[in-house]
Structure formats: C-alpha cells, structure tokens
Amino acid sequence: MDRIIINGPCRLAGEVEITGAKNAIVAILPAAMLVNGVCRIENVPHISDVENICNIMIAMGAKVSHLDEKTLEVDCSAVRCTEVPYEYARKFRASYYFLGALLGRFKEATVALPGGCHLGARPIDQHIKAFEQLGAQVDIAHGNVHCYADRLAGDSIYLDMVSVGATINAMLAATKAEGLTVIENVAKEPHIVDVANFLNSMGANIRGAGTDVIKVQGVGELRGGSYAVIPDQIEAGTYMAAAAATGGRVLVKNVIPKHMECITNKLEEMGVAVEEYDDSILIDATAPLKKTNVKTMPYPGFPTDMQPQMATVMLRAEGISKINEGVWDSRFKYTEELIRMGAQITVAGKIATIEGGHPLLGAPVRACDLRAGAAMVIAGMMANGTTTIEEISHIRRGYERIVEKFAALGADIRLILD
Numbered sequence: 571m572d573r574i575i576i577n578g579p580c581r582l583a584g585e586v587e588i589t590g591a592k593n594a595i596v597a598i599l600p601a602a603m604l605v606n607g608v609c610r611i612e613n614v615p616h617i618s619d620v621e622n623i624c625n626i627m628i629a630m631g632a633k634v635s636h637l638d639e640k641t642l643e644v645d646c647s648a649v650r651c652t653e654v655p656y657e658y659a660r661k662f663r664a665s666y667y668f669l670g671a672l673l674g675r676f677k678e679a680t681v682a683l684p685g686g687c688h689l690g691a692r693p694i695d696q697h698i699k700a701f702e703q704l705g706a707q708v709d710i711a712h713g714n715v716h717c718y719a720d721r722l723a724g725d726s727i728y729l730d731m732v733s734v735g736a737t738i739n740a741m742l743a744a745t746k747a748e749g750l751t752v753i754e755n756v757a758k759e760p761h762i763v764d765v766a767n768f769l770n771s772m773g774a775n776i777r778g779a780g781t782d783v784i785k786v787q788g789v790g791e792l793r794g795g796s797y798a799v800i801p802d803q804i805e806a807g808t809y810m811a812a813a814a815a816t817g818g819r820v821l822v823k824n825v826i827p828k829h830m831e832c833i834t835n836k837l838e839e840m841g842v843a844v845e846e847y848d849d850s851i852l853i854d855a856t857a858p859l860k861k862t863n864v865k866t867m868p869y870p871g872f873p874t875d876m877q878p879q880m881a882t883v884m885l886r887a888e889g890i891s892k893i894n895e896g897v898w899d900s901r902f903k904y905t906e907e908l909i910r911m912g913a914q915i916t917v918a919g920k921i922a923t924i925e926g927g928h929p930l931l932g933a934p935v936r937a938c939d940l941r942a943g944a945a946m947v948i949a950g951m952m953a954n955g956t957t958t959i960e961e962i963s964h965i966r967r968g969y970e971r972i973v974e975k976f977a978a979l980g981a982d983i984r985l986i987l988d
C-alpha cells in the first residue's frame with residue numbers, strides 16, 4: 571500500500587513555493603465547459619483532483635493539453651455530452667460544478683451525486699434551489715442529479731446558508747441565463763473571486779464576487795482567453811502551520827498575504843512571529859507557543875480546511891486550546907489518529923479540547939481525508955520516532971509534491987509507492 575514514512579522530530583527551515591489553488595481550479599476547469607474557445611490556464615497545481623477533472627472533460631469530448639508543468643490548454647468547443655458518469659464523479663466532491671456549467675451551456679446536465687472527503691452530511695439543496703430559481707427542473711434518481719430547462723432566466727437567488735459550492739454553481743448557471751441574476755448571502759472565499767475573474771476574462775459579466783451579493787448579467791457566448799489561478803490559501807496555511815508546529819522558520823513564497831490574514835492573526839496570537847512581504851510570508855516559530863481557541867467560519871473567518879493542521883500547532887502550545895467546528899457537522903475523525911500518537915484530545919460534538927505540551931510518539935496512522943492527511947504529516951514531523959501514514963491518496967488529491975516540499979525544508983520524509 572502507498573504510504574508516507576516520516577522519522578521525527580524535525581524543525582522545518584528554508585523556503586517553500588505555493589502552487590495554484592485547488593478549490594479554484596476544481597471549479598475553473600468545469601467552468602471552461604461554458605466556453606466556446608480555447609482557455610489557457612496557468613498556475614495549475616499538479617494534484618489528482620485536477621487529473622480526474624481533466625479525464626472527465628476528455629471523456630466528454632474536450633481537448634486538454636499540458637503546455638508545460640503548470641499550464642493547461644482546454645478547448646471544450648466540441649463537447650456535446652451532458653452527462654458525468656458515477657465512475658468519475660464519485661472520486662471527488664467538486665464534480666457537482668459540472669451541473670452548473672453543463673446546465674448553463676446545454677440547458678441540461680446529469681451528474682452522479684458527488685464523493686469527496688467524509689465530513690458528515692454534504693447536502694446540495696442550495697445548488698438545486700439556485701438552478702430551480704433560474705427555471706430548471708431538477709430530479710434526483712438512481713444516484714444521479716438531472717437538471718434541464720427550456721430556457722434559463724435570470725432571477726433573485728437567496729442562499730439559506732453560506733455555501734462555496736452553491737455560490738459557484740449559481741454563478742456558472744447564471745452566466746448564460748437570459749437577463750440579470752442577483753445571488754445573495756454568497757460565500758466570499760478567494761476562490762469564489764477567482765472563478766468569477768476567470769469567467770469574466772472569458773467574456774462573462776459578473777460583479778460583486780468577494781462581497782455578500784453577486785450580480786450576473788447573462789451573456790450569449792464565452793470566448794477563449796488566458797487566466798492564471800491564484801495561489802492556494804490552504805496549502806500556504808498548511809506550510810505555515812507546519813513551521814509553527816515544528817518550531818521552525820520558513821519562508822512561504824507565492825502567496826497573497828491578504829488571503830492569509832485569518833491564519834496569520836491566529837498564529838501571531840499564539841506567539842509565532844509572522845512577517846508579510848509582497849507575495850511571501852516568513853514564519854518564525856522558534857519561541858514557545860501560547861494556547862488559543864479557534865472557531866471555523868466562512869471566509870474571512872478561520873477556514874475549516876485549516877482546522878486539522880491548526881490542531882497540530884495547538885499540540886505544541888502548553889495548556890488547553892479549543893477548536894469549535896462551525897462549518898461541517900463532523901471534522902474530528904483525525905483526532906483519533908493523533909490520540910494514537912499520544913495527543914491529549916477530547917471531542918464533544920463540534921468542539922475539540924486539546925491539551926498541548928505533551929510529546930508525540932511516531933505511530934502507524936491513516937489519512938482520513940485531505941486536510942486530516944496534512945495534519946498527520948505535520949504530526950509525524952513533530953513526533954519522536956517513525957510515523958507511517960496510509961491512505962495517502964487523500965493527500966494527493968490536494969497537495970502537490972508534499973513529500974518533496976517537506977524534505978526540502980529538512981524533514982526526514984519519504985514516499986513509498988507499492
């Protein structure tokens with residue numbers, strides 16, 4: 571079985587380069603389905619979610635070519651297929667973006683109900699509400715979501731809760747609806763703005779992304795163009811957390827410091843020295859850490875996707891820290907693995923209580939999901955002895971060359987492929 575082996579402990583030092591944002595590219599590629607022309611997309615991360623999406627698009631008739639390691643050229647002009655089968659959709663959550671994109675372009679879409687990380691219930695009622703509001707009929711049967719419409723007409727959409735996926739799907743479908751769509755109570759994550767910028771650079775007319783209200787004026791056709799994906803806020807945060815948890819000193823390069831503020835502020839509160847430059851952040855965590863409390867929330871709040879990594883930082887801080895998970899029903903499965911390494915953590919409902927300052931010991935552990943996997947890697951670098959991480963396909967979904975990057979920062983870490 572493929573695994574990552576880490577001999578700890580280590581103190582990370584050096585520089586690391588951040589890649590393009592996973593949660594932006596997993597929406598931008600399906601969004602390219604709306605475009606009748608060639609999209610050149612730069613700063614694309616080399617992760618398995620991208621490979622999976624490209625395979626779906628190729629199977630549906632798109633031309634996808636790698637111009638270089640980080641640049642993709644995508645031409646969906648010849649696509650006529652409106653269905654994403656289960657064998658593809660089950661591999662990752664973001665397959666639901668094909669619903670909005672195909673519905674927008676063809677007025678019809680069938681996508682198997684999505685897979686992805688297990689974070690408790692993951693309903694898509696708000697996506698469906700948005701499609702229906704634009705005039706689509708939505709049926710769920712045999713594990714598929716089927717949407718169709720004679721015509722899509724712009725309307726007002728009020729999302730009952732702030733949802734990244736529903737916000738993006740509503741934008742995708744509305745891009746080619748007739749007239750104006752006003753979407754309220756939307757998510758404001760940097761990747762929402764990135765998807766809107768991508769669509770606008772292909773000819774869409776979307777205003778307000780990054781605020782609470784997005785206005786989409788439907789357009790007849792999207793032409794091709796070039797676009798560069800923003801740096802990955804969560805990958806950057808993961809390396810910042812890793813530096814903090816190992817008492818290291820790391821320059822995290824190719825970031826947008828503004829996107830990192832929620833994480834930067836928390837680390838500073840814990841006693842980490844953080845220096846921001848134009849497009850990099852220096853983390854110096856050589857001083858002892860202080861306990862803290864975190865509640866995860868939609869952007870600009872503290873991101874749920876940084877919650878497991880932050881737990882490892884709290885393990886280094888003396889005293890009792892608490893995490894309140896404010897987005898997902900269940901995102902503490904990974905704590906069971908940390909406890910096997912000697913961590914003192916108790917979980918009650920949506921709150922984890924972490925007693926820091928106790929040494930960790932290396933152990934065999936599982937990557938229960940993508941961010942849990944990142945936390946296991948960090949814990950392995952903090953622990954005395956050998957940690958073996960299994961089920962690492964989750965990690966490959968969202969982290970480019972994580973083993974090489976941590977090795978370059980001084981970790982004794984290897985990838986074993988069986």
Ligand code: EPU
Nearest residue numbers: 593664691692693694695696697733734735875897898940
């Ligand atoms: N929700 C509903 N109904 C909906 C949609 C969402 O009740 O129709 C609820 C969810 O159950 C959850 C909350 O709303 O409690 C927020 O869910 P959201 O829709 O924002 O999540 P998502 O779009 O499915 C994206 C990221 C996740 C990240 C969340 C929150 C992608 C592909 N995934 O998921 O990323 O945790 O936003 O920021 O963008 C990850 O990268 O590790 C990851 C899981």
